Amino acid sequence: MKTIVLDAKNLTKLYNHTKVVDSINLQIEEGEIFGFLGPNGAGKTTTILMALGLTEPTSGEINVFGYNSTREPLKVKKITSYLPENVGYYEDLTAQENLKYITRLNGIPGKKADAKIEEVLKNVGLQDVAQVEVGKYSKGMKQRLGMAAVLVKEPKLAILDEPTTGIDPKGVEEILELIVKMSREQNITVLLSSHLLYQVQKICTKIGIISQGRIVAQGTIEEIGKSLLKEEKEDLLEVKVANKLTPALEESIKQIEGVMGVEKKSPDHSLEEIYIKYFREG
Amino acid sequence: MSGLKVVFWKELADYLGSRKFLILFTIILVSAISIVYILSQNIGEYLSEISKEYVFLNFFTISLGALPSFIFFVSFFGPLIGIIFGFDAINSERSKGTMSTVLSQPIYRDALINGKFLAGLATISIMLISIILIILGLELGVLGIVPNLEEISRIIVFFIASVIYIGFWMSMGILFSIIFRQTTTSALVSLMMWIFFAFFILMISNVIADQVTPLNQNSTLEMIAKNENIKSMIMHISPVVLFQEITIALLNPSARVFGISALIKANDLLPTPLPLSQSLMVIWPQFVGLLALMLICFAVSYIVFMRQEIRAT
Numbered sequence: 117m118k119t120i121v122l123d124a125k126n127l128t129k130l131y132n133h134t135k136v137v138d139s140i141n142l143q144i145e146e147g148e149i150f151g152f153l154g155p156n157g158a159g160k161t162t163t164i165l166m167a168l169g170l171t172e173p174t175s176g177e178i179n180v181f182g183y184n185s186t187r188e189p190l191k192v193k194k195i196t197s198y199l200p201e202n203v204g205y206y207e208d209l210t211a212q213e214n215l216k217y218i219t220r221l222n223g224i225p226g227k228k229a230d231a232k233i234e235e236v237l238k239n240v241g242l243q244d245v246a247q248v249e250v251g252k253y254s255k256g257m258k259q260r261l262g263m264a265a266v267l268v269k270e271p272k273l274a275i276l277d278e279p280t281t282g283i284d285p286k287g288v289e290e291i292l293e294l295i296v297k298m299s300r301e302q303n304i305t306v307l308l309s310s311h312l313l314y315q316v317q318k319i320c321t322k323i324g325i326i327s328q329g330r331i332v333a334q335g336t337i338e339e340i341g342k343s344l345l346k347e348e349k350e351d352l353l354e355v356k357v358a359n360k361l362t363p364a365l366e367e368s369i370k371q372i373e374g375v376m377g378v379e380k381k382s383p384d385h386s387l388e389e390i391y392i393k394y395f396r397e398g
Numbered sequence: 399m400s401g402l403k404v405v406f407w408k409e410l411a412d413y414l415g416s417r418k419f420l421i422l423f424t425i426i427l428v429s430a431i432s433i434v435y436i437l438s439q440n441i442g443e444y445l446s447e448i449s450k451e452y453v454f455l456n457f458f459t460i461s462l463g464a465l466p467s468f469i470f471f472v473s474f475f476g477p478l479i480g481i482i483f484g485f486d487a488i489n490s491e492r493s494k495g496t497m498s499t500v501l502s503q504p505i506y507r508d509a510l511i512n513g514k515f516l517a518g519l520a521t522i523s524i525m526l527i528s529i530i531l532i533i534l535g536l537e538l539g540v541l542g543i544v545p546n547l548e549e550i551s552r553i554i555v556f557f558i559a560s561v562i563y564i565g566f567w568m569s570m571g572i573l574f575s576i577i578f579r580q581t582t583t584s585a586l587v588s589l590m591m592w593i594f595f596a597f598f599i600l601m602i603s604n605v606i607a608d609q610v611t612p613l614n615q616n617s618t619l620e621m622i623a624k625n626e627n628i629k630s631m632i633m634h635i636s637p638v639v640l641f642q643e644i645t646i647a648l649l650n651p652s653a654r655v656f657g658i659s660a661l662i663k664a665n666d667l668l669p670t671p672l673p674l675s676q677s678l679m680v681i682w683p684q685f686v687g688l689l690a691l692m693l694i695c696f697a698v699s700y701i702v703f704m705r706q707e708i709r710a711t
């Protein structure tokens with residue numbers, strides 16, 4: 117069995133008597149890229165903040181590599197990198213200086229830190245602007261600096277809260293590539309919160325869907341897709357046709373007694389479908 | 399290195415390299431130099447006003463025509479310096495999104511606020527020390543006056559009092575930077591507090607005292623004394639008043655008592671100078687009061703900050 121990296125048990129958070137996170141149970145295994153999905157205000161960021169010990173849960177608990185996030189936040193934060201939504205850096209410092217501050221806060225000794233900073237800046241493609249003040253960076257460059265900041269402390273778990281907001285498609289591709297790369301090459305477990313379903317589907321090995329503070333589905337996309345199918349009242353039959361579906365063939369299938377309709381389908385359940393299924397009622 | 403140390407050095411470097419430090423430093427430096435310069439030009443004229451025993455200290459207290467004294471500069475601009483260093487300490491980090499980055503590193507949350515507070519105090523100290531040293535140097539070089547030991551110890555105590563005084567305004571600024579999410583709001587509220595403590599407190603203490611013990615022609619001496627007492631009690635809430643009394647006693651060794659008259663013309667007080675230990679006795683309550691105000695401000699900031707949500711919303 118694989119190590120459980122992040123483990124939430126009945127995690128609950130109340131803000132002004134409303135349950136923002138409601139008895140969440142969540143497990144993330146080592147090496148996974150876990151997609152954390154849900155509409156605005158579902159409680160994703162709140163859950164993440166509790167995982168890092170930055171907000172206290174009202175009840176329940178959350179552990180990272182066996183360390184309790186509330187009681188041992190320093191141990192958790194030592195091995196966990198966090199890329200916050202709306203992340204910002206010191207604008208009058210250079211990228212290199214910003215990263216240096218992070219390595220110092222992590223107690224990484226100077227020589228090692230300098231080498232690591234150079235390496236991660238190269239990895240995210242900022243090596244040429246390492247000595248430029250961050251205030252002059254574009255949004256995409258800042259987000260890449262965010263990824264560098266995640267990597268520089270050599271974490272075991274990376275929590276990325278909407279790392280691709282406000283970035284052009286090419287930039288999104290680059291960041292996703294980076295995420296996959298760090299997961300594969302450095303065996304970093306990733307918790308990725310995002311609204312971009314297509315991207316999540318592309319890189320995530322597992323997903324969890326949260327709605328109004330509750331986890332409504334958890335597992336691989338196929339698993340969730342299949343379980344959704346079972347819930348349908350009508351049976352769905354997959355019929356393979358020899359060539360393209362002709363209107364005549366479609367018509368003759370419809371003629372068969374008991375058939376409600378014929379629909380052309382893409383081979384797999386897309387995450388988009390799953391998601392919309394969960395939230396089409398609002 | 400622990401988190402506190404790292405934050406401290408980062409913030410200190412930020413402060414010392416910041417534009418606001420440079421501007422403030424220049425302003426104070428220029429005013430200090432001009433005081434010494436004018437004094438050196440007109441030394442004969444002021445010789446009668448200068449106490450022979452503490453020639454050196456006079457350069458801090460004497461006011462020359464249009465130019466106010468150096469202690470006036472500190473008591474007037476000190477609050478501004480403190481506020482400028484404190485008012486955006488936390489809310490700017492929050493709105494820029496740097497706070498969650500810093501606090502998600504393996505440090506305790508209080509390392510951030512403690513580090514900022516200590517770095518602010520260090521910056522203020524560095525600023526004051528360099529300016530005092532520059533004045534000392536100018537006096538030595540231009541006027542050829544050598545301070546005696548008593549004077550040096552008084553200047554050291556004055557320096558400590560100034561750090562606490564400016565430190566109070568900085569902690570108050572930090573407190574508002576925690577309470578208010580907008581830097582403009584925290585700046586405005588800080589300035590309002592400054593105006594209140596520097597100017598309105600006098601008016602308010604008068605109004606309240608006259609409400610409690612109204613005075614007229616027939617008022618007994620007792621009632622007048624009571625009225626004065628109430629006034630003085632209220633005024634002593636103000637760090638500006640506390641600091642002014644401390645500096646007068648320190649830099650003007652003959653000062654023994656305080657009242658409105660003492661604030662206006664300190665030089666005319668009793669002629670026999672007190673030794674430092676006696677002066678310290680006189681201002682001990684003010685000193686403790688000022689320190690308490692600063693610590694209370696910081697303690698409240700600390701508590702509020704520790705209980706606050708991290709998010710910018």
Ligand SMILES: Nc1ncnc2c1ncn2[C@@H]1O[C@H](COP(=O)(O)OP(=O)(O)OP(=O)(O)O)[C@@H](O)[C@H]1O
Pocket residue numbers: 131132136154155156157158159160161162163201707709711
């Ligand atoms: N400090 C707070 N006080 C009160 N309510 C809060 C606070 N912070 C968050 N909330 C509420 O908690 C709920 C969940 O917020 P959260 O930020 O976790 O959602 P999210 O899933 O991250 O949404 P998004 O996709 O918009 O980032 C929201 O309804 C929000 O209004």
Ligand SMILES: [Mg+2]
Pocket residue numbers: 160161162201277
């Ligand atoms: Mg969020």
